[in-house]
Amino acid sequence: MNSFPALSSILCPQYLAKWTETVYALSAYPHTRILKTGINHNYAIETNDKKYVLRVYFKNWKTKKEIQEELNLLNFLDENNISVSHPIKDLKNNYIQEINAPEGTRYAVLFSYANGVNIKNPCVNICRLLGKSMAKMHVLTLNRSISRKNYHADTLVGWAYDISKSFFPESNPEMEYFNRAKKLISEKFGKADSNQLRHGIVHLDLWYDNMAVKNESEITFFDFDNAGNGYLFLDIGYSLMLIFKNEPDKEIFEEKMAAFYKGYETIAKISDEEKQLMPYAGLAIWLHYTGIHVERFNDFTNHFLSKDFLRFWISTVNEWMKFNKISI
Secondary structure: OOOOOOOOOOOOHHHHHHHHHHHHOOOOOOEEEEEEEOOOEEEEEEOOOOEEEEEEOOOOOOOHHHHHHHHHHHHHHHHOOOOEOOEEOOOOOOOEEEEEEOOEEEEEEEEEOOOOEOOOOOOHHHHHHHHHHHHHHHHHHEOOOOOOOEOOHHHHHHHHHHHHOOOOOOOOHHHHHHHHHHHHHHHHHHHOOHHHOOEEEEOOOOOHHHEEEEOOOEEEEOOOOOOEEEEOHHHHHHHHHHHHHHOOOHHHHHHHHHHHHHHHOOOOOOOHHHHHHHHHHHHHHHHHHHHHHHHOHHHHHOOOOOHHHHHHHHHHHHHHHHHOOOOO
């Protein structure tokens, strides 16, 4: 009997353990387990003395060239003393592997392990460290570009709204909010003084789940899957919005935000124009991921994406906007 074609598959950890022995010669019997399934599948690989993360990209999620651009960026940051999870070469000096999965060819890359812990609600000191660490990375990515997506109002929010219309009716109150937000972001970004806005390579997903904190003295960034070109304040605004979301005491959040800015500006100046746009940066990226949720419904979000989820999603970002005294 012929097998039915698959949209996506979860590869067997035990098989991948043997595969990594052959491809990377890590050890005779590395202990491999699923670390996280989501946009991509990540496997934790442990040898006798080291840990690694094997990322298996979803089929057709990123092209080989896009992945190579991501890896080039990571190597550049690593070579310049930015703590990142960087790619590991195989025995043939290659970074990118091609795996013949049930659904077709998928790419895989082995990364160094980010030591530390994910902290959902960081303290003031860690917020200061985060600002400093992000600024060091931005100093290096300033005025640089990679062959990846260019992020601006239309590609962030216009695209996300258009694809979300295929899943939610435009008359839905949350979609009406989405449409108003789209227009507002386009207006604010369009009227901003671009001479006061730094541009370069952005991570675009700097939240607690994509950084590991070690002893409150070092932060390692990882998952540059959505890295592209855009205004650097996008990374700052999104991170601040998520710190806001996870801190119930908004007076304490004010302290954390001040600490973040202080840490960042020990390394790089944030212009007043950029600071005024921070609320819209958090809003834009949050809404952008609504589009990702819809785009990846078949293999990633089908267990939670619904009208109720959209209601929660929009109400969450609206709290951020209300905190910044912005009505949509």
